[in-house]
Amino acid sequence: xxxxxxxxxxxxxxxxxxxxxxxxxxxxxxxxxxxxxxxxAATAAIGTAGVMLFISYLGYQRLTAEQLVAEIEFVQSAxxxxxxxxxxxxxxxxLLRMRGDEWQLDARVLTWKPxxxxxxxxxxYQLERLSGRYTSVDRERSAPRTVHSLAAERPLDLWSxxxxxxxxxPGMDAYYGSATYLPMADGARFRVTLxxxxxxxxxxxxxxxxxxxxxxx
Numbered sequence: 001x002x003x004x005x006x007x008x009x010x011x012x013x014x015x016x017x018x019x020x021x022x023x024x025x026x027x028x029x030x031x032x033x034x035x036x037x038x039x040x041a042a043t044a045a046i047g048t049a050g051v052m053l054f055i056s057y058l059g060y061q062r063l064t065a066e067q068l069v070a071e072i073e074f075v076q077s078a079x080x081x082x083x084x085x086x087x088x089x090x091x092x093x094x095l096l097r098m099r100g101d102e103w104q105l106d107a108r109v110l111t112w113k114p115x116x117x118x119x120x121x122x123x124x125y126q127l128e129r130l131s132g133r134y135t136s137v138d139r140e141r142s143a144p145r146t147v148h149s150l151a152a153e154r155p156l157d158l159w160s161x162x163x164x165x166x167x168x169x170p171g172m173d174a175y176y177g178s179a180t181y182l183p184m185a186d187g188a189r190f191r192v193t194l195x196x197x198x199x200x201x202x203x204x205x206x207x208x209x210x211x212x213x214x215x216x217x
Contacts, residue, residue, distance in 0.1 A: 013043045066195040069127060071204070072103065076186035080143070084184075086130060088150070099146045100132035100139075104181035105192055107199055108151065110162065111173045125194055126151055133181060135215075185211035 018040045024032045073085045082098045111123040131147040134140040162172035178198040182190060188208035192201045203209040 066193050066200070068191065069107070069125070069194045069199075070105065070192045071189065072105075072130075072192065073189040074098070074103075074184045074186065076184075080134075082132075082184050082186075084130070086150075088127060096130060096148050097146060098130075098132040098184065099144050100134045101184055102133045102135060102181050103184050104131050104133050104179055105129075105199060105201070106131075106179045107194060108174070109194075112171055113173050132184070135183075182208075183211045183215045 069089065071087045074082045075085075076082050080099060080101055084096045084098045084103065085093070086096055087093050106128045108126045108128050109123065110125070127150040129147055129149055129151070132145055134143055134145075162174035180192060180199040180201040182201050182203075185207055187205070188211045189204040190201050190208050191204050192199060194200070203212055
């Protein structure tokens, strides 16, 4: 919210410079009008960027403690082929085709450091992708794989901005939350939580516990 207020302040300043520019044009003060126009454009750009960053921030989920982010259940359809039912935040429910004998979930995590912390911003996260993988390295190299994107495309994304331009985003700290991966098995159901810096997957039913017990044997 503080980010939105700051953007509003810059927008107000831009309007004041616009008013000054129009007044100077009427008085024939071309050079002063040009200076006011430049300041108007600069403050308007800052205010617009702030609004876009605020909208992007709202697209992420706030991360205050270890919390449930997703549940995933598998139904085997063929050898090394599964249908995954992915439920995110208890709202998004989708069926995804998976190849392999393991699944992996990745998330983007964005935390804040001074000077951004003075704005009261909390850490946020966004699930990025769900992919199938193989226990065998040889199969991982040669067998077909599946990767499903879970992140919505945005014209301006906070995490990408912080990753690609760290010098221009001194208050942002972007990194991958530790990706979690476990075996797939028919009827197995897992619950995925996210702490401040790591994804954690746990079995929910007996099929999932059995799959983990047999993992790597």
